[in-house]
Amino acid sequence: MKVKLISLLMVLVLFLAACGGGGNDPAPADNGDAPAETEGGEDAAAGSGDKRVIRVSNGINDQHPAYEASLRFKELVEEQTDDFEIQVYHSGQIADDRSAIEMLQLGTLEIVVTSTSPLANFLPEYGVFDLPFTISDPATADELLDGPFGEKMFGLLESQGLVGLAWWENGFRNLTNSVRPVASVDDLNGLKIRTMENEIHLDAWREMGANPTPMAFTELFTAMQQGTVDGQENPYPTIDLSQYAEVQEHISDTNHVYTPFLFLFSKSIWDELSADQQTIIHEAALEAGLFNRERNREVADESLERLKEGMTFTEITDEERARFQEAVQPVIEKHKDSIGAEIVDEYLNTISEITGG
Ligand code: TK8
Numbered sequence: 001m002k003v004k005l006i007s008l009l010m011v012l013v014l015f016l017a018a019c020g021g022g023g024n025d026p027a028p029a030d031n032g033d034a035p036a037e038t039e040g041g042e043d044a045a046a047g048s049g050d051k052r053v054i055r056v057s058n059g060i061n062d063q064h065p066a067y068e069a070s071l072r073f074k075e076l077v078e079e080q081t082d083d084f085e086i087q088v089y090h091s092g093q094i095a096d097d098r099s100a101i102e103m104l105q106l107g108t109l110e111i112v113v114t115s116t117s118p119l120a121n122f123l124p125e126y127g128v129f130d131l132p133f134t135i136s137d138p139a140t141a142d143e144l145l146d147g148p149f150g151e152k153m154f155g156l157l158e159s160q161g162l163v164g165l166a167w168w169e170n171g172f173r174n175l176t177n178s179v180r181p182v183a184s185v186d187d188l189n190g191l192k193i194r195t196m197e198n199e200i201h202l203d204a205w206r207e208m209g210a211n212p213t214p215m216a217f218t219e220l221f222t223a224m225q226q227g228t229v230d231g232q233e234n235p236y237p238t239i240d241l242s243q244y245a246e247v248q249e250h251i252s253d254t255n256h257v258y259t260p261f262l263f264l265f266s267k268s269i270w271d272e273l274s275a276d277q278q279t280i281i282h283e284a285a286l287e288a289g290l291f292n293r294e295r296n297r298e299v300a301d302e303s304l305e306r307l308k309e310g311m312t313f314t315e316i317t318d319e320e321r322a323r324f325q326e327a328v329q330p331v332i333e334k335h336k337d338s339i340g341a342e343i344v345d346e347y348l349n350t351i352s353e354i355t356g357g
Pocket residue numbers: 058059060096097114115170196216217233234235238259
């Protein structure tokens with residue numbers, strides 16, 4: 001009797017998990033339908049009526065400019081065609097960046113807006129964006145990504161079953177921690193810093209004297225709350241809008257890396273769409289991307305003002321920033337071959353052409 005009850009319970013739990021009844025079921029933006037299970041895209045294809053469901057996965061929360069831009073993407077597509085129902089998710093409801101990229105490769109998810117850093121685990125060339133202190137202003141980032149170099153990097157994606165549709169913006173990353181103000185590279189000594197799942201970031205923080213640990217974004221807030229890590233680094237909108245001031249005391253304008261967001265589409269699902277459908281989705285991703293960048297920069301300024309009120313803000317002097325840059329030089333040399341010397345040279349040369357450096 002007891003055994004029968006337990007097995008019944010287990011079936012019930014599994015059934016609830018499959019239907020997302022576990023309390024944090026991923027409800028997409030204002031279209032109410034729970035996401036269908038996906039095998040080879042058939043089930044997912046069936047939206048309300050004969051619309052095809054296209055789901056957009058984001059790791060950031062529903063306050064973030066990238067989520068706003070994903071809703072803009074939804075609007076732009078749905079105002080141009082009745083073929084699709086765009087469902088927009090946030091906070092890693094479907095998956096964290098790395099798992100979402102794998103789902104795109106399997107054809108079990110359509111779109112992810114992901115940082116480039118996790119993608120370097122699939123395509124080492126993408127590690128070029130993780131080389132610290134190489135981009136210092138947004139205009140340089142735009143010109144680099146919207147030019148031949150950005151196009152070249154998109155070209156590499158097909159081999160991984162991915163299609164790059166647009167460069168969106170995560171932004172310039174800054175350090176926060178709960179232990180001490182960080183004004184110099186020496187202040188990093190022994191700090192337990194969470195990094196994205198990326199070898200270059202790990203090496204950079206090690207070189208600067210910290211004690212880095214890789215972790216999915218979806219686990220970060222709890223890790224800071226529980227003291228598993230002392231600190232983390234992200235752009236101001238993410239730090240502010242994810243309420244990190246509740247679990248972090250100190251913030252420094254390290255501005256150590258510019259992280260693009262990549263609007264990625266599953267190649268196997270993309271190939272099922274008509275040319276007209278592809279054009280509508282591509283143009284909407286590009287237009288929503290420009291909206292994203294503009295909003296992200298507005299919000300970054302507002303967020304910094306709010307963070308200065310709620311945290312201890314330390315401005316890094318040019319002298320000290322030069323010491324940070326010096327400390328990470330070995331990392332650039334170390335990873336040049338794994339990324340590809342030709343890619344690194346083209347990246348650095350393009351940036352110096354743009355900046356007149
Ligand atoms: C959100 C992540 C996040 C990134 C990180 O999925 O992991 O720290 O900066 O924005 O992509």
